[in-house]
Amino acid sequence: MALDPVRDARGAPRYRCICDDCGREDTVAARHGRDGSDGHGQAVSKIQRLGWSYIGKRLRCGTCEAKRKVEKMAAKTEQKTPAExxxxxxxxxxxxxxxxxxxxxxxxxxxxxxxxxxxxxxxxxxxxxxxxxxxxxxxxxxxxxxxDDMAALGDEIRKFMQDTQARLTAAKLEVESLEAVISRVSSMSKTLDQIKDAVGPRNLVRVK
Ligand SMILES: [Zn+2]
CATH class of the missing domain: 1.10.10 (Arc Repressor Mutant, subunit A)
Known part of the structure; x- marks a missing residue:
């Protein structure tokens, strides 16, 4: 970690922060202790507010921290799909x-x-x-x-049978009703013949 106590041009205490990944530098105002290390904590919290990170004694600028997060997430995603x-x-x-x-x-x-x-x-x-x-x-x-597949297939077959049965019943009813119509028409036709016989062609002519 590079976090060094320095002084600016006017002699004010500052800490120089150097990114451990890319070497970028920034400085923050923080007091120095007598042994030159007291201000570390203050400097760290100030540089963190600027988007830097301080994890495992490693100082990273905002750009490198963002990159680290993306890489970490990518690694996690890879772990989730071990099959690949x-x-x-x-x-x-x-x-x-x-x-x-x-x-x-x-x-x-x-x-x-x-x-x-x-x-x-x-x-x-x-x-x-x-x-x-x-x-x-x-x-x-x-x-x-x-x-479950078998059960689904069974259900399908059962439903098909029911549908077919229903159609067969409907068809039977249709046949029955057509038979009824045929028998009614044929009896009407007989009645018509009887009327024709009773009236006869000559009588019809006479009515005219
Ligand atoms: Zn960096």
């Missing part, structure tokens, strides 16, 4: 962990995941790549898909 920086192959331990968790959440008999588990949920728990889980699951357990 992780090696492309799981380690033995990871493989074993994947096997263990799969044996708990995979339904051997029904050949699907229990509940809402998926490759992704398993990967998230172990903080590994979903592709690794899928590979081991395919090789040692069975196909993906979960009970």
């Amino acid at each position: 920086t992780a090696p492309r192959e799981p380690t033995r331990v990871q493989k074993r962990e994947i096997m263990e968790i799969l044996s708990e959440v995979y339904d051997h008999d029904r050949q699907c995941y229990c509940g809402g588990e998926t490759d992704d949920t398993v990967a998230k728990v172990l903080n590994v790549m979903p592709g690794w889980v899928a590979g081991i699951r395919d090789e040692f357990f069975g196909p993906g898909g979960s009970n």
